[in-house]
Structure formats: C-alpha cells, structure tokens
Amino acid sequence: KAGVTQTPRYLIKTRGQQVTLSCSPISGHRSVSWYQQTPGQGLQFLFEYFSETQRNKGNFPGRFSGRQFSNSRSEMNVSTLELGDSALYLCASSLTSSASGNLQETQYFGPGTRLLVL
Amino acid sequence: GQQVMQIPQYQHVQEGEDFTTYCNSSTTLSNIQWYKQRPGGHPVFLIQLVKSGEVKKQKRLTFQFGEAKKNSSLHITATQTTDVGTYFCAGRISYIPTFGRGTSLIVHP
Numbered sequence: 001k002a003g004v005t006q007t008p009r010y011l012i013k014t015r016g017q018q019v020t021l022s023c024s025p026i027s028g029h030r031s032v033s034w035y036q037q038t039p040g041q042g043l044q045f046l047f048e049y050f051s052e053t054q055r056n057k058g059n060f061p062g063r064f065s066g067r068q069f070s071n072s073r074s075e076m077n078v079s080t081l082e083l084g085d086s087a088l089y090l091c092a093s094s095l096t097s098s099a100s101g102n103l104q105e106t107q108y109f110g111p112g113t114r115l116l117v118l
Numbered sequence: 119g120q121q122v123m124q125i126p127q128y129q130h131v132q133e134g135e136d137f138t139t140y141c142n143s144s145t146t147l148s149n150i151q152w153y154k155q156r157p158g159g160h161p162v163f164l165i166q167l168v169k170s171g172e173v174k175k176q177k178r179l180t181f182q183f184g185e186a187k188k189n190s191s192l193h194i195t196a197t198q199t200t201d202v203g204t205y206f207c208a209g210r211i212s213y214i215p216t217f218g219r220g221t222s223l224i225v226h227p
Contacts, residue, residue: 033215035217042217042218042219042220043161043206043208043217043220044217045214045215045216045217048215055213056213056214056215058214090160090161092161105149105151105166105210105215106151106163106166107151107153107161107163107208107215108163109153109160109161109162110160111159111160112160
C-alpha cells in the first residue's frame with residue numbers, strides 16, 4: 001500500500017497570507033489527524049477527522065481549520081499567517097479499529113509540509 | 119494542563135551502551151504508543167501498549183507500561199548508530215492525542 005502523501009512538501013509564504021495543505025491517507029484509512037511540529041513546542045495536535053466529521057480539535061486559534069472529503073483525503077487551512085506558524089505540518093492516518101476490545105491507534109505519518117512564513 | 123512528560127530531553131551514548139527514555143502522564147492512559155523520528159524524517163510507529171504492567175520486546179527494544187498506566191519506558195540494549203533519532207511516547211488525554219516532547223538519542227561510534 002502507498003503511504004500517506006502530503007502536498008506540497010515545502011512552502012514559503014508571507015505574513016497575512018493564507019495556505020492550504022493537503023493530505024492523502026493510506027487507502028482504507030478513514031481517520032486523519034493533523035499536527036504542528038516545532039522545535040520549541042514539539043508535536044502539537046491540531047485536529048482529527050473521521051468519515052468527514054471533526055472528532056477532536058486541539059488548542060489552536062480559529063485561523064487553523066480543516067476538512068475531510070468523502071474519499072478520506074483531508075486539507076487544512078491557515079489564514080492570516082503569522083511568523084510563529086512556521087513549522088512542519090504532519091498528517092497522520094489511522095485505521096482506528098478495535099481488535100480484541102482494544103482500540104488500535106497506530107498512526108502512519110506522512111512526510112510533512114514544511115511551511116516558512118516570512 | 120494535562121500533559122505527557124518525557125525525560126531525558128537528550129541522551130548521548132557510546133555505541134554499544136544501553137539507553138532508556140521515560141514517559142509520564144498526568145492522567146491514566148487507556149493505551150500508549152511509541153514512535154521514532156529520524157533526523158529530517160517523520161514519526162514512525164514502533165509499538166502500542168494497552169495492559170497495565172505490559173512488557174513488549176522488539177529485538178533490542180523493550181517497552182514497558184506502568185501498573186497505574188500513567189508511565190512507560192523504552193529501553194534499547196547495546197545501541198547502534200541506526201538507533202539515532204528522537205523517540206516519542208503518545209497517548210490520549212481527554213480524547214486529545216498528546217505527544218511527549220521526545221528524547222533525542224545521539225550515538226557516538
């Protein structure tokens with residue numbers, strides 16, 4: 001199976017602009033999560049989608065939004081970019097299935113989109 | 119706020135020495151996952167622990183989940199240069215996937 005793909009891989013934007021990042025999960029995976037990774041804050045959860053519905057949302061401002069399509073592909077959007085939004089944005093897909101009563105939460109991460117805001 | 123703490127932040131070892139990273143949650147976890155991220159790469163899933171007191175081994179890696187399901191550890195025996203990377207633990211706190219800050223392992227040949 002192909003892995004998680006993310007586009008674009010690199011992006012340079014200026015303050016005030018907006019950006020849309022795309023993620024295609026592993027075939028058959030219906031859950032997609034987004035994370036922001038920075039040296040200062042580590043891996044921080046943005047949001048999680050399952051079957052086109054947002055299940056959980058992290059502690060980020062409303063400038064960060066996302067959505068999931070019927071084919072499980074997901075996009076996240078950041079509006080009015082700030083310098084502090086420079087980061088590696090990681091998408092992870094999971095099957096989130098239950099086996100023997102235990103929730104399997106293996107997440108398969110994509111290579112990420114490295115965003116630089118100038 | 120509720121979080122997952124991981125120590126140490128960095129660990130330098132000579133090749134062949136052992137390595138351990140510790141993960142502590144502020145709250146009981148239903149399960150915990152461990153990931154490895156190589157420099158310039160993305161996190162890769164290593165293992166999931168579910169049961170209280172569970173111990174799992176993968177070749178030179180030993181993973182433990184504490185009895186109270188609030189702490190976990192990863193131990194690597196006889197490190198190799200291929201073990202270089204950052205090791206993260208993760209669990210859900212109030213349904214939110216929460217990652218530790220990671221332990222960066224540097225192996226000196």
